[in-house]
Amino acid sequence: MDHGEATTTTENAATASHLGPPLVELVDVNKHFGELHVLRDINLTVRKGEVLVVIGPSGSGKSTLCRAINRLEPIDSGTIRIDGQPMPEEGRELARLRADVGMVFQSFNLFAHKTVLDNVTLGPRKVRGVGKAEAEKEAMALLDRVGVKNQAHKLPAQLSGGQQQRVAIARSLAMHPKVMLFDEPTSALDPEMINEVLDAMVALAREGMTMVVVTHEMGFARKAADRVVFMSDGQIVEQATPEEFFTNPSSDRAKDFLSKILTH
Amino acid sequence: MGEYLDLVREYNVLGAFWVNIQLAFWSALLALVLGSVLALFRISPIPTLRWAGTAYVTVFRNMPLTIIMVFMVLGAWGQLSVTLSSDFDMNFFRLAVLALAVYHAAFVCEAIRSGVNTVPLGQAEAARAIGLPFLASARLIILPQAFRGAVAPLGNVLIALIKNTTVAAAASVATETSSVMRTMIEFNSSWIIAIFFTFAVGYVILVTPVGLASTFLSQRLAVRR
Numbered sequence: 481m482d483h484g485e486a487t488t489t490t491e492n493a494a495t496a497s498h499l500g501p502p503l504v505e506l507v508d509v510n511k512h513f514g515e516l517h518v519l520r521d522i523n524l525t526v527r528k529g530e531v532l533v534v535i536g537p538s539g540s541g542k543s544t545l546c547r548a549i550n551r552l553e554p555i556d557s558g559t560i561r562i563d564g565q566p567m568p569e570e571g572r573e574l575a576r577l578r579a580d581v582g583m584v585f586q587s588f589n590l591f592a593h594k595t596v597l598d599n600v601t602l603g604p605r606k607v608r609g610v611g612k613a614e615a616e617k618e619a620m621a622l623l624d625r626v627g628v629k630n631q632a633h634k635l636p637a638q639l640s641g642g643q644q645q646r647v648a649i650a651r652s653l654a655m656h657p658k659v660m661l662f663d664e665p666t667s668a669l670d671p672e673m674i675n676e677v678l679d680a681m682v683a684l685a686r687e688g689m690t691m692v693v694v695t696h697e698m699g700f701a702r703k704a705a706d707r708v709v710f711m712s713d714g715q716i717v718e719q720a721t722p723e724e725f726f727t728n729p730s731s732d733r734a735k736d737f738l739s740k741i742l743t744h
Numbered sequence: 745m746g747e748y749l750d751l752v753r754e755y756n757v758l759g760a761f762w763v764n765i766q767l768a769f770w771s772a773l774l775a776l777v778l779g780s781v782l783a784l785f786r787i788s789p790i791p792t793l794r795w796a797g798t799a800y801v802t803v804f805r806n807m808p809l810t811i812i813m814v815f816m817v818l819g820a821w822g823q824l825s826v827t828l829s830s831d832f833d834m835n836f837f838r839l840a841v842l843a844l845a846v847y848h849a850a851f852v853c854e855a856i857r858s859g860v861n862t863v864p865l866g867q868a869e870a871a872r873a874i875g876l877p878f879l880a881s882a883r884l885i886i887l888p889q890a891f892r893g894a895v896a897p898l899g900n901v902l903i904a905l906i907k908n909t910t911v912a913a914a915a916s917v918a919t920e921t922s923s924v925m926r927t928m929i930e931f932n933s934s935w936i937i938a939i940f941f942t943f944a945v946g947y948v949i950l951v952t953p954v955g956l957a958s959t960f961l962s963q964r965l966a967v968r969r
Contacts (some may be wrong), residue, residue: 503886549899552869570789572877577873589866593889606884637968648870655874 488687488709499706500528502564503690504549509558511544518544519555520714526659526692531685533701534694535724536711537737541619542694544587545711546663548646549692552582563658569713582652582660588644590636596623596647597632603655615654626680646680659690666697670695702726710734748938751928760924761946767837767909767920771844772902775969778845779852780887786853787860787886789878797853809843813914816843833919840912844905851901859894860886864969892965899958903951922948 504526511519518541526532534542548552549560551567551574560567562581568574591598600619604610623629626646636644645665652660666674678700685691685704701708701722708725710718718731729735785797816839820826828838863886871881892934910922929936
């Protein structure tokens with residue numbers, strides 16, 4: 481049974497010395513889209529400082545898993561805890577918990593009517609109550625860090641996709657999140673812009689940010705991930721260190737998937 | 745020609761148009777506020793509010809304005825003694841404004857909702873993801889973009905509203921254009937065509953800039969994505 485094996489490798493990966501206590505916990509999570517069972521009994525723990533990469537064929541439920549963690553997708557049953565607190569159903573409590581969970585989307589989703597700088601300062605000012613000057617100072621530092629400081633006063637539509645996505649990362653960081661979710665952050669980018677975004681993500685990972693990354697970028701997984709989770713048909717089929725997963729996948733579905741994407 | 749100009753002056757045609765402009769201004773303002781609140785109801789996560797918004801729109805969008813106008817005078821004021829001013833004429837004026845506002849608010853709501861549909865879902869998701877509660881994300885992210893996407897349909901509502909101010913005649917606002925036109929024709933039937941065209945052209949002049957402005961603004965304010 482590859483399930484048993486997957487559990488052992490998880491524990492190996494999760495006991496790595498630099499990882500802290502559990503930060504994101506999913507227990508028996510189930511979700512349906514009508515007839516379709518998109519998340520099946522998902523059990524997953526992400527520890528503080530861990531970089532978790534979720535991969536799998538399209539329609540495997542990996543994006544839904546990512547969006548369920550900050551309840552952009554409500555779940556049918558099970559529990560999701562962030563830093564020990566269960567995700568509330570609706571209202572102010574949910575908003576408060578979401579503020580601690582950064583999210584970077586496939587299509588950037590920068591606020592189209594606001595400048596880059598306002599995109600980054602909006603959360604700190606309106607959610608955290610930070611003053612304008614202080615928020616702007618920090619925003620500029622963050623924009624500098626992701627290399628788009630000189631674009632601060634432009635509108636998102638005037639930036640390239642890669643620049644927009646880096647602004648989106650800065651916008652998330654401005655909230656000082658406990659964990660960041662990346663939902664296929666490079667899938668909508670032109671090839672020449674993928675690396676600038678991945679570089680920013682690798683830098684974050686090196687600094688110890690807890691990250692859940694849904695991606696097709698195997699290079700990123702090898703370089704930055706502590707653990708790779710392979711999903712198929714709404715289930716976690718296999719999880720292992722990137723080294724182990726890419727060189728010696730244990731399940732047939734993972735072997736099949738890797739053979740399809742690694743042939744070029 | 746001189747006789748015609750005397751007629752226009754005698755019946756204060758310009759003053760009559762001014763009454764309609766004032767009716768339009770106040771009812772447009774009120775309709776915009778009420779319509780925005782209704783639109784908020786209709787996109788809110790609370791089912792009761794959504795239901796209330798839908799019910800309001802269904803009732804008032806499908807009801808003739810004249811009937812609301814007549815109800816304001818005969819029902820709200822006549823039977824229920826709703827008085828909005830101690831001044832007799834001002835009372836009717838305000839009742840007419842109220843009727844125009846509650847009627848057009850339904851259309852404003854739908855125009856804003858069509859604007860909301862121009863805002864990609866990802867904008868709301870990003871707002872929620874940084875921890876903004878519903879009202880804050882509606883106020884800061886969704887509605888500002890929705891209004892800019894709704895300029896053209898809102899312009900159409902304003903055009904309809906300006907012309908519909910003539911229905912205030914049914915609420916006994918005797919100084920407005922259609923009432924003045926009727927009186928002028930009654931007493932000067934030989935000038936009927938000229939009188940008719942005076943008012944017709946007057947409205948074309950009044951309303952045309954609104955259409956031009958809304959087309960201009962809808963392009964100017966469109967959110968670039």
